Amino acid sequence: MPDFRLAPATRLDQVRYDIRGPLSQRARELEQQGVDLLRINIGNPARFGLHPPAALREAIAAHLHEADAYGHELGLEIAREALIADAAARGIGVLDAEHVFIGNGVSELIDMSLRALLEPGDEVLLPRPDYPLWSAATRLNGGVPRYYDCPASRGHQPDAGEIEALITPRTRALVLINPNNPTGAMYPRALLQQLVALAARHRLLLLSDEIYDGITYDDAQFTPLAALSGEVPCLSFGGLSKLWRACGYRVGWLQLTGARAALQPLRDALQLLAALRLCANQMGQYAIPVALQLRGEIHTLTTPGGRLHATRASLIEGIARSEFLEVVVPRGAIYAFPALRDGLLPGFDDQAFALDLLEHEHVLLTxxxxxNLTDSRHLRLTLLPEPAMMTEVLARLERALARHVEAAAPRYAHG
Incomplete structure (x- = not known):
């Protein structure tokens, strides 16, 4: 037998995706052994009984006979025209069908965008904590992540001055995730304006991940970055997976706004990459025009009486009662990012704790x-389950933390 040497590419060494990583693999093993788990690790609405509006399925079914052939690499024209109209209604002007790309989810479009942009060693400014796909796609396309902090002490808001201090001659782009995953933070209009001005001063491309754009709570107001960016080149990402609970459709979109002359080389590179993958999923694209007409439908879940609103309230109440946890109340998206209170469990290992929680309390979280948060004392929970499940998750978390604090007490008492 020949000695095959099938070592993976070294560029994967710094790539991680813990949301579906070793903890998730261990959870599957436990379930195969008959253990019932409370899974609160992933933003997958249909797994929690939150399904797309029926009109989206009906639109796909009505056009199924038209979806057999390859389509335009940029996406169905009717879908792109619907996205242009939707953007105009939200204050985003000067957009045409040649500057709208439809992909197999936002994940594909993020990877394509960074592949079109980066030379080896180019730097991308990313929030910390970030959604790990952004770090992975940066590294896999030869780039270097440079992280700007969004700490709980600031309500998980970035600071424009701190970001500017990180810029070097190799910096190419500034990434925003708003509403934020994993923290649930929402960025105010004034902050967004500061970041646009920063990008203009340093000739940076803006990349705005807005997949949760309509999922807001209380009085939080979402502002599309492209509505403020003017001539500054801006790539805005959205899709069906969260707002319309259609993760499995794998339908995302990318809109390019800003000075046309500056955008043209990148737009052409994106079209080349889009053509190389032939086209995006044809069937799911027929749901886009219908979905955009139902943009406000999500408020039935996020306002009083709605499922997400109720589960968020359960989380806020549960953590207010906790001896061990605190949280910046999420104002958008479908996650909360609670942290262990200061002074408890010095040297806390969040990975080891999460594994212990899974093994002994049968709760899976991330x-x-x-x-990409160093020295983390945080845990991410999704707000998708029923309120009763959230209450139970927090009870198990509290029980696990009490055990850890009790076990640690003698060690700290003896110095």
């Missing part, structure tokens, strides 16, 4: 270090 530790904060999975979002």
């Amino acid at each position: 530790p904060g270090s999975g979002f």
Whole structure:
């Protein structure tokens, strides 16, 4: 037998995706052994009984006979025209069908965008914590992540001055995730304006991940970055997976706004990459025009009486009662990012704790270090389950933390 040497590419060495990593693999093993788990690690609405509006399925079914052939690499024209109209209604002008790309989810479009942009060693400014796909796609396309902090002490808001201090001659782009995953933070209009001005001063491309754009709570107001960016080149990402609970459709979109002359080389590179993958999923694209007409439908879930609103309230109440946890109240998206209170468990290992929680309390969540957060004392929970499940998850978390604090007490008492 020949000695095959099938070592993976070294560029994968620094790539991680803990949301579906070793903890998730261990959870599957436990379930195969008959253990019932409370899974609160992933933003997958249909797994929690939150399904797309029926009109989206009906639109796909009505056009199924038209979806057999390859389509335009940029996407169905009717879908792109619907996206242009939707953007105009939200204050985003000067957009045409040649500057709208439809992909197999936002994930594909993020990877394509960074592949079109980056030379080896180019730097991308990313939030910390981040959604780990952004770090992975940066590294896999030869780039170097440079992280700007969004700490809980600031309500998980970035600071424009701190970001500017990170810029070097190799910096190419500034990434925003708003509403934020994993923290649930919403960025105010004034902050967005500061970041646009920063990008203009340093000739940076803006990349705005807005997949949760309509999922807001209380009085939080979402502002599309492209509505403020003017001539500054801006790539805005959205899709069906969260707002319309259609993750499995794998339908995302990318809109390019800003000075046309500056955008043209990147737009052409994106079209080349889009053509190389032939086209995006044809069937799911027929749901886009219908979905955009139902943009406000999500408020039935996020306002009083709605499922997401109720589960968020359960989380806020549960953590207010906790001896061990605190949280910046999420104002958008479908996650909360609670943290262990200061002074408890010095040297806390969030990965080890998450594994212990899974093994002994049968709760699966994602530790904060999975979002490229160093020395993490955070845990990410999704707000998708029923309120009763959230209450139970927090009770089990409290029980596990009490055990850890009790076990640690003698060690700290003896110095």
